[in-house]
Amino acid sequence: MKHIAFILLAWLSYQAGQDTYVCKNAKISIFxxxxxxxxxxxxxxxxxxxxxxxxxxxxxxxxxxxxxxxxLMQEHFxxxxxxxxKYPNASFKGQIQEKFDxxxxxxxxxxxxxxxxxxxxxxNRTIPGKITINNGVVSITAGFDVQCKDHKIEIPKLxxxxxxxxxxxxxxxxYTALNT
Amino acid sequence: MRKILFLTSLMLSVCFAQxxxxxxxxxxxxxxxxxxxxxxxxxxxxxxxxxxxxTPTTETNKKKNLNFMVVHRFGDVAGAAGGGKTLYxxxxxxxxxxxxxxxxxxxxxxNFGRSKYEQLLELGFKYSLLHQTSNNSMPVALTLLAxxxxxxxxxxxxxxxxYTNRLSYFYQAIFSRKxxxxxxxxxxxxxxxDNLPFPYINGNEKNIFALSAAGRFKVTKHMGIVxxxxxxxxxxxxxxxxxxxxxxxxxxxxxxxGGHVFxxxxxxxxxxxxxxxxxxxxxxWAKGQFRxxxxxxxxFDLDHKHKGTYK
Numbered sequence: 001m002k003h004i005a006f007i008l009l010a011w012l013s014y015q016a017g018q019d020t021y022v023c024k025n026a027k028i029s030i031f032x033x034x035x036x037x038x039x040x041x042x043x044x045x046x047x048x049x050x051x052x053x054x055x056x057x058x059x060x061x062x063x064x065x066x067x068x069x070x071x072l073m074q075e076h077f078x079x080x081x082x083x084x085x086k087y088p089n090a091s092f093k094g095q096i097q098e099k100f101d102x103x104x105x106x107x108x109x110x111x112x113x114x115x116x117x118x119x120x121x122x123x124n125r126t127i128p129g130k131i132t133i134n135n136g137v138v139s140i141t142a143g144f145d146v147q148c149k150d151h152k153i154e155i156p157k158l159x160x161x162x163x164x165x166x167x168x169x170x171x172x173x174x175y176t177a178l179n180t
Numbered sequence: 181m182r183k184i185l186f187l188t189s190l191m192l193s194v195c196f197a198q199x200x201x202x203x204x205x206x207x208x209x210x211x212x213x214x215x216x217x218x219x220x221x222x223x224x225x226x227x228x229x230x231x232x233x234x235t236p237t238t239e240t241n242k243k244k245n246l247n248f249m250v251v252h253r254f255g256d257v258a259g260a261a262g263g264g265k266t267l268y269x270x271x272x273x274x275x276x277x278x279x280x281x282x283x284x285x286x287x288x289x290x291n292f293g294r295s296k297y298e299q300l301l302e303l304g305f306k307y308s309l310l311h312q313t314s315n316n317s318m319p320v321a322l323t324l325l326a327x328x329x330x331x332x333x334x335x336x337x338x339x340x341x342x343y344t345n346r347l348s349y350f351y352q353a354i355f356s357r358k359x360x361x362x363x364x365x366x367x368x369x370x371x372x373x374d375n376l377p378f379p380y381i382n383g384n385e386k387n388i389f390a391l392s393a394a395g396r397f398k399v400t401k402h403m404g405i406v407x408x409x410x411x412x413x414x415x416x417x418x419x420x421x422x423x424x425x426x427x428x429x430x431x432x433x434x435x436x437x438g439g440h441v442f443x444x445x446x447x448x449x450x451x452x453x454x455x456x457x458x459x460x461x462x463x464x465w466a467k468g469q470f471r472x473x474x475x476x477x478x479x480f481d482l483d484h485k486h487k488g489t490y491k
Contacts, residue, residue: 020206024214047214049207056207060215070481071242071286072439079225080401080436085314085361089215093207154401178210 019053021138021175028061028171032164039073039164041066048173050131050138055096057112057129057140059171060089081153087120092127100131107132112142121151129171138175143168220313226321226358227366227396229441229477230281230289230306233408233430234449234457235368235392238323238356240308241283244483249293250476251277251452258468269471274450281306291327297451298378299333304350312358325352329455345376348455352392362404365395370454372412378459381423389413390458396434404434406443412458428461432473443475 026046032039045065049058063084068074078084094114102108108131116125129142146167148155155165227237230247241247255272256262262269279293279302287308294301304327312321329348331340340346349372356366370390377384390412398404408430417425432445448470449457463469 020210022210022214047211049210049214051207054207058207058211060211062215064221069483071245072479072481075225076438079361083361085223091211093211 019051020178021050021052022178023048023050023173023175026059026061026171026173028059028066028169030066030167030169032167034164037070037073039068039077039167041068041074041077043067046171046173048140048175050140050173050175052102052138055099056093057096057114058091058093059173060091062089064088081148081155082119087118090116090118092116092125094125094127096131097126102131102133102138105133105135116146118146119151119153123150136177138177140171140173140175142171145169220315220317223312223314223321223358226312226356226364228404228434228436229443229475231475231477232394232396232406232434233432233443233445233447233473233475234410234428234454235366235394235408236306236323236325236352236354236454237394238308238321238354238366240287240289240306240323241281241479242481243283243286244481245283246480246482247281247289248478248480249277249279249281251275251279251473252475253447253450253452253473254471256463256469256471257446258470260467262468274471275452275456277452293453295451295453295456297453297456298331300348300453300456301330301332302327302453302455303330304328312356320355320357323354323356325354326350327455329453339376339380347375348378349373350455350458352454362398363395366393368392368394370458372455372458374455374459378456379423381420383416383420384459385414385416388458390454392454402436406430406432406434406445408432408445408447410449410454410458423462424464426461426464428457429465430473439479441475441477445473445475446470447473 024047025044026048027044028046029042043061043065046059046061063082064078092114094112097111097113100108110131111126111128113126116123127142127144129140132139146169148165227239230237230239252273253275255266255269255274257268266272275295275297277293277295281289281291283289289306291304291306306323306325308323310318310322312318327350331346352368352370354366354368356364358364372388374386377386390410392410394408396404396406410428426448428449430445430447432443435442448463448465449461450463451457
């Protein structure tokens with residue numbers, strides 16, 4: 001009796017392992033059109049977990065890993081706006097609203113409902129994305145806007161750089177199955 | 181048999197629930213394990229500018245960035261040379277400094293500047309040797325500065341007969357630590373060599389060791405209070421009664437507005453360059469011989485090969 005239970009448990013967790021996908025080099029880029037100069041940065045140090053069994057998706061990116069073309073802008077971004085020493089990561093964790101069978105190849109348009117944490121301020125968001133399954137290779141792309149004021153990112157009046165109030169974020173991740 | 185069936189289904193459901201639960205928390209713990217932030221990140225922006233009031237900071241310019249500086253010191257606010265008749269010093273300028281710093285690499289600057297005071301020309305290098313790290317594996321930053329100074333013009337005495345007498349050398353090791361996002365402090369031992377002692381008084385020394393201490397406390401994200409002090413170790417200066425010397429001390433506020441950093445300050449030092457103020461500060465705060473001054477620093481990014489990272 002017990003043996004059966006153990007086997008079942010083992011089988012279930014094996015299944016869970018099969019359905020969990022991770023990505024350690026998710027590409028996160030931000031862009032904002034500003035009157036003086038565009039804000040434009042990218043990181044390939046994002047991390048992500050996609051759990052096909054529970055329909056959960058989680059993303060995280062270290063703020064300091066975002067590389068700007070202008071080093072002074074990068075410093076101001078971390079020091080003055082994102083306060084990266086206090087809030088080192090931005091993250092999103094959510095639940096896919098649709099049910100799909102991810103064992104089949106295809107492009108699945110999904111809506112992920114969850115919590116976006118930027119600058120230490122959590123916002124409930126539903127973010128649209130695309131899940132692509134191609135012969136077992138799972139990749140996800142998404143794009144969304146972040147309003148500075150929603151995340152208490154202060155834009156002081158006395159600043160010569162014109163800072164945009166809306167930052168567009170793009171996310172791209174290709175996953176590998178987690179071996180358990 | 182029924183009992184067994186019941187037990188099986190119970191266990192199944194328990195297992196399934198467990199599996200679900202572990203999966204859910206798995207996502208969190210997995211993500212946490214992937215985003216472990218134990219890496220030693222260099223601490224950035226200990227100071228907003230390469231210079232406080234008197235003392236250079238550990239900051240250097242990034243590669244291909246040009247920092248243009250205009251520094252101004254007015255005349256004595258009070259005392260014999262100050263007061264209403266000079267509009268509290270605004271009629272006079274005790275020193276004006278125009279300087280350029282260019283980042284050869286992210287850690288190495290070449291700098292050039294010219295002071296009104298003694299018409300001093302300076303050329304030097306600043307090298308950021310150690311970077312403070314977020315996990316304190318390196319608790320401080322260390323930047324080395326080496327400047328050569330030249331006084332190219334005629335002076336009232338003929339003591340510049342030997343051309344090498346016009347030269348001065350200044351070496352400084354700046355240690356800084358960013359204690360929090362608000363508070364950064366630095367100490368900087370330095371060595372000044374004047375081939376001809378300055379000011380030219382009998383018994384004055386050619387070599388002066390000095391120690392500077394300075395700090396910045398941010399009040400808001402863009403504005404902070406700056407305190408800056410330097411002490412030359414000089415028995416000549418300590419014992420000279422005919423011309424008393426004083427330690428340079430400055431206090432001010434620093435405002436950053438995107439690419440510019442402004443410092444508005446009061447200091448007793450008439451001169452702006454360490455080569456001048458370490459050897460020749462004879463103004464005394466207590467006698468009203470302090471002055472208003474400002475520093476303006478503007479960084480230009482000269483790397484035009486920027487291409488968008490956004491795809």
